[in-house]
Amino acid sequence: MKFIPAAxxxxxxxxxxxxxxxxxxxxxxYVALYFVAILGLNILTGYxxxxxxxxxxxxxxxxxTTAVLSHYEHxxxxxxxxxxxxxxxxxxxxxxxxxxxxxxxYLALVTFGFAVSxxxxxxxxxxxxxxxxxxxxxxxxxxxxxxVVSWSCAGIAFLLAWLLLRGRTGRAFRAVRDSEVAAASSxxxxxxxxxxxxxxxxxxxxxxxxxxxLATNGFAQPSEFTVLVSLQILxxxxxxxxxxxxxxxxxxxxxxxxxxxxxxxxxxGSSHGQDVVFGLxxxxxxxxxxxxxxxxxxxxxxxxxxxxxxxx
Amino acid sequence: xxxxxxRIGSMRKSAVSTGxxxxxxxxxxxxxxxxxxxxxxxxxxxxQTVAGLAQGAIFGSLALALVLIYRATxxxxxxxxxxxxxxxxxxxxxxxxxxxxxxAFFLTxxxxxxxxxxxxxxxxxxxxxxxxxxVIVTVGxxxxxxxxVTWVWGADLKFMDAPFGNTVYHAGGVAFSRQDIGVLxxxxxxxxxxxxxFQFTKIGLAMRAxxxxxxxxxxxxxxxxxxxxxxxxxxxxxxxxxxxxxEPTQFxxxxxxQAILLYAFAAAVLGGLESPAGAVIGGLSLGVFLxxxxxxxxxxxxxxxxxxxxxxxxxVLLVKPTGLFGRKQVRxx
Numbered sequence: 001m002k003f004i005p006a007a008x009x010x011x012x013x014x015x016x017x018x019x020x021x022x023x024x025x026x027x028x029x030y031v032a033l034y035f036v037a038i039l040g041l042n043i044l045t046g047y048x049x050x051x052x053x054x055x056x057x058x059x060x061x062x063x064x065t066t067a068v069l070s071h072y073e074h075x076x077x078x079x080x081x082x083x084x085x086x087x088x089x090x091x092x093x094x095x096x097x098x099x100x101x102x103x104x105x106y107l108a109l110v111t112f113g114f115a116v117s118x119x120x121x122x123x124x125x126x127x128x129x130x131x132x133x134x135x136x137x138x139x140x141x142x143x144x145x146x147x148v149v150s151w152s153c154a155g156i157a158f159l160l161a162w163l164l165l166r167g168r169t170g171r172a173f174r175a176v177r178d179s180e181v182a183a184a185s186s187x188x189x190x191x192x193x194x195x196x197x198x199x200x201x202x203x204x205x206x207x208x209x210x211x212x213x214l215a216t217n218g219f220a221q222p223s224e225f226t227v228l229v230s231l232q233i234l235x236x237x238x239x240x241x242x243x244x245x246x247x248x249x250x251x252x253x254x255x256x257x258x259x260x261x262x263x264x265x266x267x268x269g270s271s272h273g274q275d276v277v278f279g280l281x282x283x284x285x286x287x288x289x290x291x292x293x294x295x296x297x298x299x300x301x302x303x304x305x306x307x308x309x310x311x312x
Numbered sequence: 313x314x315x316x317x318x319r320i321g322s323m324r325k326s327a328v329s330t331g332x333x334x335x336x337x338x339x340x341x342x343x344x345x346x347x348x349x350x351x352x353x354x355x356x357x358x359x360q361t362v363a364g365l366a367q368g369a370i371f372g373s374l375a376l377a378l379v380l381i382y383r384a385t386x387x388x389x390x391x392x393x394x395x396x397x398x399x400x401x402x403x404x405x406x407x408x409x410x411x412x413x414x415x416a417f418f419l420t421x422x423x424x425x426x427x428x429x430x431x432x433x434x435x436x437x438x439x440x441x442x443x444x445x446x447v448i449v450t451v452g453x454x455x456x457x458x459x460x461v462t463w464v465w466g467a468d469l470k471f472m473d474a475p476f477g478n479t480v481y482h483a484g485g486v487a488f489s490r491q492d493i494g495v496l497x498x499x500x501x502x503x504x505x506x507x508x509x510f511q512f513t514k515i516g517l518a519m520r521a522x523x524x525x526x527x528x529x530x531x532x533x534x535x536x537x538x539x540x541x542x543x544x545x546x547x548x549x550x551x552x553x554x555x556x557x558x559e560p561t562q563f564x565x566x567x568x569x570q571a572i573l574l575y576a577f578a579a580a581v582l583g584g585l586e587s588p589a590g591a592v593i594g595g596l597s598l599g600v601f602l603x604x605x606x607x608x609x610x611x612x613x614x615x616x617x618x619x620x621x622x623x624x625x626x627x628v629l630l631v632k633p634t635g636l637f638g639r640k641q642v643r644x645x
Binding site: 098101102103105106108109110112113114116117120121123124227228231234235238242273274275276277278279280281282283286287290291 | 382386388390435438439441442444445447448449451452453454455456457458459460462463570574577578581585613615616618619621622623625626629630633634635
């Protein structure tokens with residue numbers, strides 16, 4: 001019974017490209033890559049309780065890894081994906097180390113600084129990384145290729161996350177989230193699990209960044225990885241609701257499709273209407289669903305866990 | 313999520329107030345002495361220091377706006393910079409209608425107050441029990457305000473009259489622009505007025521009480537919700553000042569406050585997020601530091617200004633995890 005939703009979702013993803021035009025396949029690619037990124041953020045924030053608003057930084061590193069390997073070394077594009085997974089895992093662990101000393105808002109703003117700083121580096125090292133013009137992969141790919149690859153990544157990421165979170169590691173993550181002191185007293189090594197969560201989370205975001213570069217005709221540019229990308233992933237995670245794998249699907253669809261839907265609303269008759277509509281919808285969704293889709297789903301579950309209602 | 317929010321809440325409740333510790337104060341005094349000696353011995357150094365202070369005063373006032381909201385509601389307001397930008401555009405519109413710069417300036421402040429309060433009442437209050445939801449609403453506001461301003465006024469550069477003229481003063485071999493001095497004076501003055509309001513008026517006392525112990529404040533008759541709304545209003549006023557003081561150097565465009573907001577984040581965290589004085593000192597130090605680094609260290613090209621700011625932030629936080637003036641946190645198990 002547990003696997004029915006997953007099987008249905010997989011079937012939809014497999015059948016869908018036969019009914020979609022190239023443009024809509026392109027949109028579906030964005031949904032897939034945001035899915036991977038939000039999943040990463042959810043592992044870190046939703047399951048381990050470490051707040052990050054810096055996932056755009058990991059995406060930038062992943063994206064540039066793909067571009068560099070393809071541009072200079074002419075790697076097969078698919079092989080660059082595990083490469084950026086590895087690179088971003090290491091960077092994630094590196095970022096996770098200072099995070100051991102920080103918590104809450106302080107941690108959030110340091111990660112935000114990370115997201116702001118990374119896209120400045122290609123501007124500084126413009127000879128190697130192409131400056132504001134960006135770096136191009138040595139060839140581009142079709143919509144269908146990208147659709148298949150990105151949704152395969154999404155499937156693998158979902159499977160990895162599920163395997164990681166269901167067992168010993170997942171229990172340790174949740175224990176760290178719920179109470180660090182209690183987790184440490186039960187023998188959970190806080191430094192290891194916190195940095196591990198950062199590494200895994202960063203690795204997922206890195207793959208999403210690689211996919212983003214491939215989806216933008218193979219261009220890695222600083223302007224693709226602005227602060228707004230980090231904020232969008234945060235919006236997606238909040239819409240998804242933290243700590244639920246299924247909510248992530250809704251969050252990814254939300255930020256993957258909403259910009260193009262709000263662009264088609266003939267409200268103002270100019271391209272700036274898009275931001276107005278997008279901002280309004282984000283605010284409205286939060287006012288209606290402050291705990292995200294996960295909160296909505298949880299509303300249907302029997303509540304045997306909380307005999308005493310938690311305060312505000 | 314509520315569990316997390318609750319934990320953050322209980323951590324705050326059991327925080328111990330320490331104020332600025334002695335090593336921090338000594339360190340800042342040493343830095344100030346270094347700046348004074350440097351300025352006396354080198355003209356360029358003095359010039360860069362004053363320009364840095366003017367820039368830092370803007371960081372500081374926006375950082376103070378962030379701190380005001382953080383103290384009251386425990387959230388980082390991502391829309392603070394865009395709100396400042398929008399109110400600057402309102403002032404611009406007033407000058408287009410024929411008002412003088414300073415008349416427009418003083419008319420914009422009450423408009424900003426009402427705007428900030430309205431946002432708190434309409435958008436923030438309904439979700440204020442969930443920290444994440446509030447943060448996302450401010451992110452949505454960021455996008456919304458950006459869209460509205462671009463829609464109404466367009467994305468191209470706009471210019472206002474120079475509020476302080478273009479006079480340059482010479483003292484010895486050092487050139488000070490009247491604009492830098494003016495920006496510094498206005499920013500510092502607005503901070504002092506605000507401090508006065510908080511420290512010596514009844515409403516200021518009520519606001520501090522509402523921020524520190526909402527339940528207890530409500531029991532003694534403080535209207536906590538209104539105090540939170542006024543907090544947002546005052547933050548918007550400070551933001552408007554910051555925006556109007558940014559305009560002479562950056563000119564008007566929808567993105568004008570985005571980088572400044574990031575420096576203000578860094579300044580606020582540097583100062584400890586809970587401490588108004590810390591935010592101002594954090595802003596001033598960051599402004600001066602970045603200017604001097606840019607002048608004397610070759611690697612620190614403009615592209616690296618932001619990374620350097622956050623690197624400094626990281627280093628400070630590694631030594632003092634709650635910022636220079638932050639409170640020590642005692643965790644309840």
